[in-house]
Amino acid sequence: MHAALVGPLLAALLVTTRARPQPPDGGQCRPPGSQRDLNSFLWTIRRDPPAYLFGTIHVPYTRVWDFIPDNSKAAFQASARVYFELDLTDPYTISALASCQLLPHGENLQDVLPRELYWRLKRHLDYVKLMMPSWMTPAQRGKGLYADYLFNAIAGNWERKRPVWVMLMVNSLTETDVRSRGVPVLDLYLAQQAEKMKKSTGAVERVEEQCHPLNGLNFSQV
Known part of the structure; x- marks a missing residue:
């Protein structure tokens, strides 16, 4: 099966063929020894192949790219299908x-x-x-x-x-x-890279599903 990346709200689901190694100490956090040891926010969903939930953020990608660990970048590279919150390239x-x-x-x-x-x-x-x-x-x-x-x-x-x-x-x-205008936000940057790499892309939400909750707020809530 092909790897895939999916992104609802501020997150993306990633399907790869390799599970993320579990910490030997029962999940206790340790100070990162290198960039690769940073907390990647790449969460495992146990299935075959395993899936991963990867959190993104709506800021210019240059602000955060150096803090995204190598395992997350490698997982994105290995993915054949990528699904985002919205298709910002459409x-x-x-x-x-x-x-x-x-x-x-x-x-x-x-x-x-x-x-x-x-x-x-x-x-x-x-x-x-x-x-x-x-x-x-x-x-x-x-x-x-x-x-x-x-x-x-x-x-x-x-x-x-x-x-x-x-x-x-x-x-x-x-x-x-x-x-920072002119620099794509992280979500859009990943979508652009996915297209350049000829990956299959898509969205898990429709525009209406984002707009209606915000448009439903009254003036006292804004």
């Missing part, structure tokens, strides 16, 4: 995610937020737009990324979005996050 997924963030019935954020909160938000976004050119790196400019384009890519159409999605957007509009 244009439909990206389009559906954008659509689900919009307020219904043509409403605008100004219609649903308290007036003072709306204007505080607008002033903050004006500040971010003003500061963004100074936040960007030479490497980003070398790739053809410019401040206006990047701001619109992140915050474009913000007045039409539901409050919960605006909150998530604002949280990502920091100098540190702006400087």
